[in-house]
Amino acid sequence: MTTFLDVVKEGGIRIPLLQRDYAQGREENTQVRESFLDALAEAIRDATGKTLNLDFVYGRRSDGFLEPLDGQQRLTTLFLLHWYLASRNGAQSDFRAVMWDGHHAKFSYLTRPSARDFFDRLVEQPLDISSLSQMDSVQSTIRDQNWFLLAWLRDPTVRGVLTVIDAIHQRLHDLEDGYSRLVNASPIEFQYLPLDEFNLSDDLYIKMNARGKALTPFEIFKVQIEEFVKGCFQGELYPGSAFSWAQYFSLKMDTDWTDIFWKHRVGGSNEVDRQFLNFFKLFGLVSLVDSGRDNTLLAADLTSFLRKPVSLQSLRELGLLDRAFVERLADLLNRLAASGEELSYLGRSDYYDEVADFAEILNTGEGSMSDWVKRYAYFAFLLSQKDRELNPDAFHEWMRLVCNLVHASEIERYDRFANALLAVQTLASYGEGDQLLERVATCEVIGGLNQQQQREERIKASLILTPFQWRPLIEKAETHEYFRGQVEFLMQFSGIYGVWSLDRSWDEKEHKDFQRAFEFWFERAREVFPVEGRFEDFLWERALLCKGDYLLDYKYNKNLLKDSDRDVSWKRLLRADTQTESREAKRDLVKEVLSEFDPREPVGSLQATIQNGVGGADESVLWRKMLVEHPNLIRFCGKRCLRFEDVNIYLLTKTRRSGYHSELATHWLSQEFQRDNEGFQPLQCVYQTSNTGYTEPHAVFSYKTSTLKVLGNWPKVGILIDGPDFPDDMFAVWQPTSNALPVKSPEECRALLLKWAEYLRSQS
Structure with missing residues (x-):
């Protein structure tokens, strides 16, 4: 991240001749201007340390000056914001020291001489506007200066600048330390991407910007990667083609590979650009895992990579850009392009829905860490096939194993995320199909994935490898909406687990008996789980x-x-x-x-x-x-x-006693009262919950002015009485000094209340 002044201090900013005039001051751009200035003003006023990120600014250096290809409008407004706050807060000398090179302003426009001269005078001639009220016009003050030429008003850039300065004044006129905040706290930042690092030609630079619109991040990315391919392969022909690598890559990016994403778009054509970038995010993750990093370094790099937009610079910084990166990328995109209307390598979606998840990757670029681990497994398998015909059964076996392990593992932290990805990478080395099952059936536990689930997978792999048709039964249970691969409890209930750990040499009859037992428990469990909303x-x-x-x-x-x-x-x-x-x-x-x-x-x-x-x-x-x-x-x-707790059992509405809670025995008594209301007549019952640790929940039973209060003292209850409406012989051990009775069990208290109610009914 960088700031406006950081870029200026490196040499300055110069809007090139090819760019359009400053447009944010135009009447037709009022809504854009107002919204942007509101965001800038809010960022400067905010005292919490938050930073406003203005996204990417692209450009190249020429004679020390940054010439922006995209970001001209934002940079100009940032210049005006600095100028206004410096002039308003008496910091003109500080501003001039940064923005004046002795002859010209270090921020300027080459579009017209009038714009260049205007910016020179604006920086060279300090202007004190500290005394202006909100109702005053900064624009009028500038136009009244003897250095201001009326002919400049014919320049749309100058007119736009004057309009925006007045708009800034309306928002920040009362901010006395605005310039200090802007310079020292860095509340406004952007990401600067120097295009000159990629050796773009002038013709290409002109072609890219000829339409007069800001380039999209994908357009920048596409040009950069095509230039990288050109430099990496140096005219080398793509295998089996008459095209060079650069020509082949560029052609495919515009045709077959774009068609992959076009089929999955959910909006207009611009969606395809975003889908390309999301795909590169996925491919970057796959490449990162396969780069040989240990778990600590991988966790750190994953954290930074997934939290920001993908760019060629970020891939370069991670050391991922090389010949192998391009070759693997082309292999994967070619395989995807050959898949038809939608991905159908697995031919089934009960373990992993390749169609839905690929659309999710392209259209959102988001997902849980568990999702990303499964995605790595899927695309790493495709890459491992190179140009071989893919075996759907082997692919299914692989995704079934990975999904079962991932669903059982807790990996929602970056260190666990890295460990899980590396564990999947290790599993990939075990082979495919039956070879994979044979390794799983005999291998030791590996780190990064749930060890108990690994033990379960060993047992299931051993059973599937037998000739006794275990696969359909196991997969039917695994694909249950709730179990999602975790069916060890069925093997435990069936007796399989205990016997398997001691002796695995079962005959056909034993296999059939265990299968019937497995089916028995599954048929019952499937009717219960998931529990919520079922009963x-x-x-x-x-x-x-x-x-x-x-x-x-x-x-x-x-x-x-x-x-x-x-x-x-x-x-x-x-x-x-x-x-x-x-x-x-x-x-x-x-x-x-x-x-x-x-x-x-x-x-x-x-x-x-x-x-x-x-x-x-x-x-x-x-x-x-x-x-x-x-x-x-x-x-x-x-x-x-x-x-x-020691003396009570509490029922919590939340997870702490600071939330409303009741006490079990007294709450049970109040429920007994509700269920047998007639038997407790003419008593009334009020239950009082608590939301602190200082007052105890309790039940109060009353008749007229007489009350019987019940407090928990598990597994008994304490009773306090008050009032005249109790029979003399009701409480044989009543203690008049405290109006208390010895603790009793909840059932005894219930009987006592029924006796009191019966007495009151007899008196009426």
């Missing part, structure tokens, strides 16, 4: 709670699990960990419920499990029983979190 009143969660404590720890909480959060998802429970007994025991609860589950009667079978009640004899029975009895308690947990 009303949390039937699945409550059925699991009947079997045991399936909740996973998450920070300071326990979580009831949800599909949308990787750390506490149902998939995390299904993955479990065969090395951790407690995690495996939680996954076994899923097996218990599924064993009673009927895929033909999903709701009825879950209800039957719930009706059988909560099992177990440990201390978790009570809290699980409460959640099973009242689905509203689960519904209250907006983020699915419970907080277990």
Whole structure:
């Protein structure tokens, strides 16, 4: 990034003869002018340190001066902004020291002598405008100077400058330290790309700008890469062609290769330019991974490469531009051009939708890190084929393996991103088709991708390699919308995992038995997952709670699990960990419920499990029983979190007690009141949640002026009473000094409340 003054200090800026006049001051450009000046003014006034990026400025150096090819209008407005703030804030001498070379202004126009002379006088003759009010015209003040020639007003550039200066005055007249901010804080920057580094000829320079419009980033990129190819191959013929590499590359860029992107455009013809650049972003990533960098350097370079627009300069800085880069690029584009109307190398989209993702790459250039890893795998495979006929089965096997591993891996950080890409690169060295499966079935774990999933892939590869038709069954389960390749739990439930780790020499009957078991568990699991929105009143969660404590720890909480959060998802429970007994025991609860589950009667079978009640004899029975009895308690947990503390169990609407929360035992009592309202008549119940750690949630049961307040003290509750409407014999151990009763279990408290309600009804 650079600033206006940085460029000036390197020699100056000169608008060349070929450029048009300054246009931002024209009446027909009012909207453009107003919008741009508003953005500049906001950037200067902003005190938070934000920087306004004005994108690319392209040009070349001539006699020390930058002659912009694109960016003339922005640069001129930046000059006027510096001039105005210096003149307004009494910094004319500082401005002149930078902008005057002793004879001429270091910012000038060569379009007309009048424009050149005007800029000279504007810099040479300091003008104090500090006393002008907002209503005054800076333009009039300039025109009143004895050095100003009225003939200059015939020059559209001069007229435009005067208009813009007045517009700047309207926005920044009250800013006393504007020039200091502009110079010292650098609130306005742009990216300068020196075209002279690419040895563009004058004819080409003129041809590029003959239309009088700013060049697009792609047009600049296209010219640069064609010039690079010309210099790199020095007239060498493209293999099998009568054209030189430069001629071939230029021809293909304008014909066959453009057709690739034209088929995927979503807008006008300009979309193709953007698609080309997005494709080069993808190819740059592939080249970066294949450049031999270690994971640390790759992570650092990926960070910088993906966060900014692709340019030949960025590729050059990364050391990617060489002969091999061009050869691989041509190979890939030629293969894509030969693919027909759309990509169809895989012939299926259940693991990786090549058509949809290629369109996403071209039209947005965006994606998650997981997306980019899969894209690398896809295009690296295409590149590895060179001019060979592609085997769709081998390609499918490769993408199936990579997608399964990527979906199971957490790689949304640049260090993990780099490790995952390098892991895929290692896998690519294993071969193709059955050779790949054979290596996967016997290889050691590699870093960068989920190790448990790698173990699962070893087992599945071994099964697929047998002659007993495991592939259709495995792929049917893998391509389920939720499992996405992670089906180890089915192998565990089927008994495959335990036996495979000890003995793999099964006969045909054993294979068939395991396949039937695998199918049995899959048919049930597919009817349950994903859970969210599938069963009303949390039937699945409550059925699991009947079997045991399936909740996973998450920070300071326990979580009831949800599909949308990787750390506490149902998939995390299904993955479990065969090395951790407690995690495996939680996954076994899923097996218990599924064993009673009927895929033909999903709701009825879950209800039957719930009706059988909560099992177990440990201390978790009570809290699980409460959640099973009242689905509203689960519904209250907006983020699915419970907080277990020494004396209470809290139900959280968010993830902390600073959000609204309730206490389980007292909330259960209030739900009991709602369910059996008639039995509790004539009592009233109000439940009070809390959103601090200083006040406790509680339930208040009342009749007229008498109240019974219940506070949690897990696994019991504390009771405070106040008022006259209690029977004398109701509380045998009532303590008059504190109006308190000894703690009781929630069930005892419920019975106490029913007794009080019965007494009140008998008195009416």
